[in-house]
Amino acid sequence: MPMKNGLQYIERINKNMADVWLAGEKVKGPISEHRAFKGLMTTQASMYDMQYEEQWKAKMSYPSPLTGDPVGLSFMQPKTKKDLAARREMMQAWAHMHHGFLGRSPDYMNTALMAFSTAAGLLEEGNPQYASNLKEYYEYCREQDITLSHVFIQPKASRIPNVLDFFDYPSAARVVDNNKDGIVVRGSFLIDTQGATSDEILVFPTPSPSTEDENPYAFAFAVPSNLVGIEFVCRESFVGGDSSYNYPLSSRFEEMDTVVIFNDALVPWDRVFICGDEKIALRFFSESHFYNHSSTQIMSKNIAKTEFLLGTIDNMIEAAGLDKYDHVIEKVTEIIVALETLKGLQIAAEKGASRDRWGSMLPDQKPLLVANAYFPKIYPRMIEIVQLIGSSGLIMIPDESDFNSGISGLLNYYLKAINLDAKENVQLSRLAWELSVSSFGGRQAVYERFFFGNSSSVNNRLYHGYSSREMYKKRVKDFLS
Numbered sequence: 505m506p507m508k509n510g511l512q513y514i515e516r517i518n519k520n521m522a523d524v525w526l527a528g529e530k531v532k533g534p535i536s537e538h539r540a541f542k543g544l545m546t547t548q549a550s551m552y553d554m555q556y557e558e559q560w561k562a563k564m565s566y567p568s569p570l571t572g573d574p575v576g577l578s579f580m581q582p583k584t585k586k587d588l589a590a591r592r593e594m595m596q597a598w599a600h601m602h603h604g605f606l607g608r609s610p611d612y613m614n615t616a617l618m619a620f621s622t623a624a625g626l627l628e629e630g631n632p633q634y635a636s637n638l639k640e641y642y643e644y645c646r647e648q649d650i651t652l653s654h655v656f657i658q659p660k661a662s663r664i665p666n667v668l669d670f671f672d673y674p675s676a677a678r679v680v681d682n683n684k685d686g687i688v689v690r691g692s693f694l695i696d697t698q699g700a701t702s703d704e705i706l707v708f709p710t711p712s713p714s715t716e717d718e719n720p721y722a723f724a725f726a727v728p729s730n731l732v733g734i735e736f737v738c739r740e741s742f743v744g745g746d747s748s749y750n751y752p753l754s755s756r757f758e759e760m761d762t763v764v765i766f767n768d769a770l771v772p773w774d775r776v777f778i779c780g781d782e783k784i785a786l787r788f789f790s791e792s793h794f795y796n797h798s799s800t801q802i803m804s805k806n807i808a809k810t811e812f813l814l815g816t817i818d819n820m821i822e823a824a825g826l827d828k829y830d831h832v833i834e835k836v837t838e839i840i841v842a843l844e845t846l847k848g849l850q851i852a853a854e855k856g857a858s859r860d861r862w863g864s865m866l867p868d869q870k871p872l873l874v875a876n877a878y879f880p881k882i883y884p885r886m887i888e889i890v891q892l893i894g895s896s897g898l899i900m901i902p903d904e905s906d907f908n909s910g911i912s913g914l915l916n917y918y919l920k921a922i923n924l925d926a927k928e929n930v931q932l933s934r935l936a937w938e939l940s941v942s943s944f945g946g947r948q949a950v951y952e953r954f955f956f957g958n959s960s961s962v963n964n965r966l967y968h969g970y971s972s973r974e975m976y977k978k979r980v981k982d983f984l985s
């Protein structure tokens with residue numbers, strides 16, 4: 505099957521029937537009809553449908569190098585600057601569909617897998633079979649349009665395994681056995697966004713140190729989400745309800761996060777990409793340029809999200825007649841500056857791209873590293889601005905049903921805004937509330953702060969990756985001498 509459409513996406517995930525636990529019960533029946541997943545899956549189905557819409561098809565696909573059939577463009581290895589621009593346009597189109605609220609829209613992992621597979625040559629140093637496993641897996645995902653989730657992070661108590669094993673704390677996930685069919689994996693991973701609504705899962709932890717020759721904590725593999733021995737445990741659902749009036753964001757974009765437990769799951773050999781080799785596992789992330797490639801997808805998402813925030817705040821200001829106040833104008837300009845900074849960094853990364861050793865046209869990492877350090881800081885500030893401007897309007901948000909009740913006449917009279925009737929005004933307030941006050945909004949803020957690593961990791965990447973520093977240092981030394 506080449507690119508899939510929305511119905512095919514939904515049918516496949518429903519058929520998958522992974523072991524998903526939510527609020528003390530195993531999810532039964534079609535997951536796409538479950539209240540916690542329905543909205544997200546409908547949104548994502550619309551994104552897959554776009555792949556076949558006349559207006560988008562040419563922008564969203566490219567001919568498969570294997571069959572010539574159209575396959576998703578976010579799987580394409582960029583070899584020229586034109587390819588980079590085409591990838592950007594594709595990712596922007598999807599980002600505008602979800603307004604940046606899906607951190608794990610499928611193009612994220614399509615891009616990550618593309619980056620990993622182009623660097624499969626690195627795995628040949630250890631085991632050529634693993635390199636071809638990875639290349640074949642990438643082709644399989646591209647040709648079948650697989651929806652992929654991923655786990656990199658372990659539970660916090662598992663991060664110093666040698667010491668903690670002794671005290672009966674949970675060990676970091678590890679390979680406990682292997683046989684002619686594959687490796688047996690035991691352990692858990694802290695957070696897998698969209699684990700319950702994806703076809704497959706890519707597992708690639710940062711290896712814990714080990715004294716053994718073959719480090720049992722060093723591995724990477726991908727398996728179907730319904731593999732025997734894998735359990736997904738959901739957090740509480742943040743879907744407020746089905747109504748897009750009451751819950752404009754969570755009814756459409758609530759991406760469930762799950763803890764994933766591997767209970768002696770058997771991973772077939774042909775799905776193993778790294779096993780036992782700690783050095784290769786550590787090198788693979790940076791040398792595959794995973795961060796660079798993924799950052800281009802993240803950029804498109806963050807720009808769409810900032811545009812949406814600016815639009816929301818401008819509507820709020822207009823509705824409340826606040827546009828004459830200087831401090832309000834100043835707050836709006838903070839968001840405009842953020843938006844144009846992100847757009848500038850996106851263009852700079854593309855313009856400064858150069859060919860890497862894997863044959864990819866690699867965007868300049870400096871502007872991308874800057875954006876990765878900048879957005880986690882500016883996003884919470886933008887949310888604060890929504891709160892500062894929205895104030896009590898964010899809290900006084902009657903339900904849609906109130907407008908169909910005996911009190912509607914009075915509500916329609918008293919809750920009017922300058923340019924909106926009462927029902928429209930409350931709808932806008934409910935959007936601002938979901939963004940800045942609700943559990944959905946809180947999770948979005950934590951996501952933006954952490955999803956690419958804690959701030960020390962993100963800043964370290966920038967500090968060590970910002971190669972121009974040496975040149976500037978030398979310039980000052982030359983000046984002084």
Ligand SMILES: Cc1cc2nc3c(=O)[nH]c(=O)nc-3n(C[C@H](O)[C@H](O)[C@H](O)COP(=O)(O)OP(=O)(O)OC[C@H]3O[C@@H](n4cnc5c(N)ncnc54)[C@H](O)[C@@H]3O)c2cc1C
Pocket residue numbers: 608654655656657695696697698761947950951954955956957958959960
């Ligand atoms: C909503 C959400 C969705 C996510 N989805 C996914 C997903 O789908 N797949 C996935 O793999 N991951 C996912 N992540 C995980 C994300 O990658 C991690 O949150 C991120 O890497 C930070 O790791 P951590 O949460 O364990 O926090 P930590 O790294 O433990 O940081 C917690 C705090 O401790 C501090 N700290 C930690 N270590 C040190 C140190 N050595 N020195 C000084 N300070 C330190 C940090 O600065 C921070 O303040 C998601 C996270 C969130 C919040």
